[in-house]
Amino acid sequence: MGVSATNIRNIAVVGHSGEGKTTLCEAMLYNAGAIERMGKIENGTTVCDFDEQEIARKTSISLACAYLNWKDVRINLLDVPGFYDFEGEFDSAMRAAGSALVVAGAGGSVTVGAEKAIGACLKAKKPIIVFINGMDKENADYQGTVRAFQEKYKGKIAPIQIPIMEGEKMTGYINVIDGTALKFSDKGVQEIPVPANYQAELGEMQAVLQEAAAENDEELLDKYFEEGALSVEDTVTGIRKGIMSISVIPVLAGSALQNKGVINLLNSFIEYLPQAAERAGLPATDLKTNETISVACDENAPFAAQVFKTAVDPFVGKMNYIRVCRGVMKTGFDAWNPNTNTTERINSLYLVRGKKLEPTTSLGAGDIGVVAKLANTGTGDTLCDPNTPVQFAPIEFPEPVLSMAVSATVRGTEDKVFGGLNRLAEEDKSFRIRKNHETGETLACGQGEIQLEIIKRKLKAKFGADAEFTTPTVAYRETVTGKAEAEGKHKKQSGGAGQFGVVNIRFEPGAADGVFEFVDATIGGSVPKQFIPAVEKGLREAIQKGVLAGFPMVNLKATLFDGKSHPVDSKEVAFVSAAKLAYDDGIRRARPVILEPICTMKITVPEQYVGDIMGDLNKRRGRIIGMDTVEGLQVITAEAPEGELLTYATSLRSMTQGRGRFSQEFARYEQAPDSVLQSLNK
Numbered sequence: 001m002g003v004s005a006t007n008i009r010n011i012a013v014v015g016h017s018g019e020g021k022t023t024l025c026e027a028m029l030y031n032a033g034a035i036e037r038m039g040k041i042e043n044g045t046t047v048c049d050f051d052e053q054e055i056a057r058k059t060s061i062s063l064a065c066a067y068l069n070w071k072d073v074r075i076n077l078l079d080v081p082g083f084y085d086f087e088g089e090f091d092s093a094m095r096a097a098g099s100a101l102v103v104a105g106a107g108g109s110v111t112v113g114a115e116k117a118i119g120a121c122l123k124a125k126k127p128i129i130v131f132i133n134g135m136d137k138e139n140a141d142y143q144g145t146v147r148a149f150q151e152k153y154k155g156k157i158a159p160i161q162i163p164i165m166e167g168e169k170m171t172g173y174i175n176v177i178d179g180t181a182l183k184f185s186d187k188g189v190q191e192i193p194v195p196a197n198y199q200a201e202l203g204e205m206q207a208v209l210q211e212a213a214a215e216n217d218e219e220l221l222d223k224y225f226e227e228g229a230l231s232v233e234d235t236v237t238g239i240r241k242g243i244m245s246i247s248v249i250p251v252l253a254g255s256a257l258q259n260k261g262v263i264n265l266l267n268s269f270i271e272y273l274p275q276a277a278e279r280a281g282l283p284a285t286d287l288k289t290n291e292t293i294s295v296a297c298d299e300n301a302p303f304a305a306q307v308f309k310t311a312v313d314p315f316v317g318k319m320n321y322i323r324v325c326r327g328v329m330k331t332g333f334d335a336w337n338p339n340t341n342t343t344e345r346i347n348s349l350y351l352v353r354g355k356k357l358e359p360t361t362s363l364g365a366g367d368i369g370v371v372a373k374l375a376n377t378g379t380g381d382t383l384c385d386p387n388t389p390v391q392f393a394p395i396e397f398p399e400p401v402l403s404m405a406v407s408a409t410v411r412g413t414e415d416k417v418f419g420g421l422n423r424l425a426e427e428d429k430s431f432r433i434r435k436n437h438e439t440g441e442t443l444a445c446g447q448g449e450i451q452l453e454i455i456k457r458k459l460k461a462k463f464g465a466d467a468e469f470t471t472p473t474v475a476y477r478e479t480v481t482g483k484a485e486a487e488g489k490h491k492k493q494s495g496g497a498g499q500f501g502v503v504n505i506r507f508e509p510g511a512a513d514g515v516f517e518f519v520d521a522t523i524g525g526s527v528p529k530q531f532i533p534a535v536e537k538g539l540r541e542a543i544q545k546g547v548l549a550g551f552p553m554v555n556l557k558a559t560l561f562d563g564k565s566h567p568v569d570s571k572e573v574a575f576v577s578a579a580k581l582a583y584d585d586g587i588r589r590a591r592p593v594i595l596e597p598i599c600t601m602k603i604t605v606p607e608q609y610v611g612d613i614m615g616d617l618n619k620r621r622g623r624i625i626g627m628d629t630v631e632g633l634q635v636i637t638a639e640a641p642e643g644e645l646l647t648y649a650t651s652l653r654s655m656t657q658g659r660g661r662f663s664q665e666f667a668r669y670e671q672a673p674d675s676v677l678q679s680l681n682k
Contacts, residue, residue, distance in 0.1 A: 003074045005277035005297050005366035009269050010076045010323070012097035012126070014090065016113025017082035020133040021103045022048045022060055024256035024265075025079045031262055032068035032075075034353060038259065047354035048079040052461055053454050061454055063089040063309055065321060065368060066353045070266045076368040082113045084658045085451035088397045088430025089309075092379065094120065095395050096308040096323040096368060099127040099273045101265075106134045106253070108144030110152050112658040118153065118249070127243045127274055129250050131265055135163055135170035136255035142170075146251055158212050158239065159205060159251040161264070162198060170253065170260060174198055176205045177239070178232045184260050212248055213238025236271065243272050276366025282306075282325055284382070287338055287389040295325050295390060299365040302388035303327030303335070308395065310379045310427050312462065316348075316357065320371045320378070325392070327385065329371075330362045336386035340376040344383065348372040379429050397429040399663060400445030401649035404452055405473065406433075407442075409466035418442065420463030424455055431455055438475035448649060474643040475597055476680070477669055478546025479555045482591035483508040488582030490574045501574030503527060503535055504562035507586040511555050516543055519559040527563035527575070534572040535560050538579030547587045548594055549680045554669070558583075594680070596672040597642040600625075603652070604635050605660040612655045620644035621673075639667060643676065 013021045026046050030038045039045030044055035048064035060081040067076045078093040080086075100121045104114045114130075121128050132145050142163050150157040164172040164181065172183035174194055179202060182189040194202060213235045214224035220238045224230055230238065242248030252268060254261020281294030284304070295304055309321040322329070329335070333346045350357035350370040363369045377383065380394040408417040421433050421444065431452075432445040446452045452469060459465050485506045492499035511517035518536045527535065543553040563578075601622075605613055613636060614624060622640035629635070645664060652660045 003364060003367060005299060005364065006275045007073045008076065008276035008366040009073060009273050010078070010096060010098045010276055010366070010368060011269060011273065012078045012080055012093040012100045013103060014080045014093070014100050014113075014117040014121075015082055015103040016105070016111035017059060019082065019103045019105045019111070019113070020256045021082060022046050022079055024103055024131065024133060024262070025066060025077050027256045027259045027262045028075075028077065028266055029066060029068050029353070030259065031266060032070050034066070034068040047356075048077075050355040053457055059083065061086060062311070063092050064354055067351055067368070071270055073270050074367070075266070075269060083450060084653055085446070085448035086430075087447055088428055090117070090120065091395055091397050091430075092308045094124055094126065095306065096321070097126065098276055098279045099129070102128055102130045103133050104130055104145065104149075106132050106137065106140035106142055106145050108141040109148045115152070115659070122246055125246055125280070127246060129243075129252065129265075129268060129273065130157075132251060132253040133256050135253050136258045136260065138168050140168060140170070142253055149249075149251065153249060156247060156249045157251060158209055158242070158248050160209065160239070160268070161252045161261075162201060162205065163253045164195060164198065170255060173253065173261060173264065174202055175264075176202065176209055177235050179206065182264075189263070209239065210235050212242060216242040216245065216247060240272050244274055244278070279366070282392060284390040284392045287391055293390070295392075297365045298326050299328060301326040301365070302385040303329055303333070304382065304384040304388075304390050304392075305329055306392045307377060307379055307381045307383070312423060312427060317373050320374055321352070321368070322363075322371055322383065323368050324363045324365050326365045328362050328364050329383075334386065335383040336389055337377050337381055337383055338389055338391040339381040342376040343386065344374045344377055346371060378426050395429070398447060400430070400432055400447065401662065402448055402452065402647070403443045403445045403472055404469040405441040405471065406444045407468045407470070409468050413465055416463060416465040417459065417467045420459045420465045421455070421467070423463070424458055428455070436472065436475070439473040441472055443472055444469060448653070471646060474646075476549065476551040476672070476676075477554045477595040478548055478551050478592055479553060479595055480507060480509050480587060480590035480592050481671075484586045484590035486582045486586030486589065488578040488580065488585070490577040490581060492574070498566070498569035499571055499574040499577075500566040500569035501531065501571070501578040502564035503560060503575060503578045503582050505535075505539075505579070505582045505586060506559040506561055507583075507590045508557050508559075509555050510557045515554050515556075516540065517557045519557065521559050521561045522563065526565075527560065528565050528570070531565065531570065531572060531575040532560070534575040535579045538576035539583055541576070542580045542583040546592060547584060548592050548677060551594070553587070554595065594672040594677050595669040596676060598639050598667045598670050599642050599645060599664040600667045601638045601640060601645070601662055601664045602635060603638065603660060603662040604630070604633050605656050607634050609656045609660060610634050610636065613652075613660070616651065616655060620648075641670075641672070642666070
């Protein structure tokens with residue numbers, strides 16, 4: 001059997017992009033002896049940034065896993081990209097992790113990435129530790145950063161460490177709980193007396209911590225009131241309970257790059273963060289009874305696991321990252337996948353440290369690893385004991401907010417391009433490929449421009465296929481606003497059999513089905529009955545292209561009221577052509593207009609951005625329908641033309657510093673202003 005669930009910590013390392021999450025993971029791996037030397041981002045040598053794109057961009061773009069052993073405890077680190085485009089990786093990590101380490105810079109404020117990460121963790125009830133990184137940098141402001149967090153998360157922030165600063169450098173720290181002071185040196189950390197200038201601050205912070213600890217336990221609260229203070233042991237117990245209930249968020253500090261404060265952080269993981277065995281049961285469906293059950297992290301229960309990430313390795317093939325939720329997963333085991341109704345043989349099982357895979361024969365409840373070469377299993381799928389089938393809820397990924405039209409750069413490589421894109425969509429569930437049946441275009445849909453650019457580069461690197469991403473075509477329509485009559489005359493005489501057909505058709509708005517209505521109002525056989533269907537056929541073919549910009553015609557009523565025929569030369573093809581000629585002439589005189597698709601939007605932003613959002617919507621010809629307050633955020637309901645929203649995701653992110661989000665769906669068509677037609681005809 002693998003490591004006991006009581007000795008496992010699964011920790012998502014989250015926060016704003018560029019705050020040092022990957023470097024901190026590197027330092028932790030180094031201190032634990034998992035690697036011999038610390039790699040560097042700029043050299044492309046870190047464990048967690050191993051993808052070609054990550055090395056080239058010097059930033060994380062994919063969720064990476066790396067395990068280490070510290071004081072007989074296995075710590076599975078989940079290094080999560082901080083950039084906005086990779087929110088899907090955050091959602092994957094949240095399903096696998098039992099707690100989160102929020103890495104924040106010492107800049108004196110709460111960054112957007114830290115704010116969003118803490119908000120998501122609070123919502124998902126994930127215990128949190130905040131690590132203020134970059135204490136080696138000039139102008140590092142620990143106190144200001146702590147105050148910013150305390151202001152944002154009132155009553156929750158509990159600094160359990162005071163950095164000892166000499167000039168602008170952190171040279172050691174004071175453990176607030178036990179009152180010991182430690183100084184960094186070349187030989188590690190050395191205990192020193194608490195410097196005199198920190199004595200008062202230490203006393204104040206100890207009182208605050210003890211009070212916070214007491215508030216999380218009734219017995220401790222009674223003891224605190226009776227004795228006026230708590231012991232170190234009682235303080236740790238109370239703080240740990242507060243962390244578990246998310247009422248306390250401890251704060252530590254250090255420098256990942258200088259490897260300072262990292263050992264203290266590892267010790268804090270073991271002391272404060274929940275064991276995998278303590279994680280609340282995961283809801284799942286018992287497939288025998290169809291009832292919702294709670295799956296506890298029990299090594300002795302029937303096996304059940306969930307895939308939280310899928311990747312394709314050029315050498316290993318398809319890799320499924322899994323968290324074992326209960327029981328033990330072993331090689332040679334036949335697992336049931338209820339999502340695809342297939343049985344999967346577990347042949348290859350690995351512990352994972354970045355791109356390095358270490359073969360293992362088993363993974364116990366609470367542990368994280370990789371299963372290779374499963375044919376019918378992907379992200380979000382359940383694997384379980386076939387005799388005790390359960391199914392976990394799917395992982396909810398963000399809906400795409402930016403779409404681009406895709407085409408193959410080289411003609412004839414379409415299958416290669418779209419096959420590769422579909423494989424990449426298996427890896428990244430926040431990226432989708434879909435067909436726009438209105439325009440005929442294939443769309444690559446994702447979270448932002450950076451994500452789609454990386455998808456394009458991965459397509460080239462992994463599958464050798466070049467694709468072009470362009471602005472998608474908006475599915476405009478055309479219609480008429482007036483009434484006009486037109487004659488269509490088709491006459492062809494070329495020595496042999498002739499062709500003859502004349503139709504008189506009235507065009508006007510008002511189709512019964514909203515698209516096209518054909519009425520036969522002829523009398524006296526001016527157009528023989530056998531040719532009436534040919535007239536309708538010609539018109540139905542013609543309305544596929546309007547006369548203004550070639551978009552489909554809608555809401556058109558066409559009434560055939562007269563015509564002429566020839567006893568010998570009249571044929572079906574002649575009346576098809578005559579109808580098309582009448583259409584072209586009549587529509588041009590029936591005041592044709594362009595119709596544009598209007599979308600309903602829901603935009604969620606903090607209140608301070610509402611004015612900017614409204615001003616921007618006004619420029620996009622949008623209309624505000626209503627506003628609501630949900631969980632302290634403003635939800636603006638609006639309507640705007642689809643053509644004005646093609647890059648709205650990028651603009652919203654810029655206007656709100658990444659704090660805003662939106663969704664849109666088609667509502668209806670409306671007449672477009674003349675400026676739209678002018679832009680289409682440029």
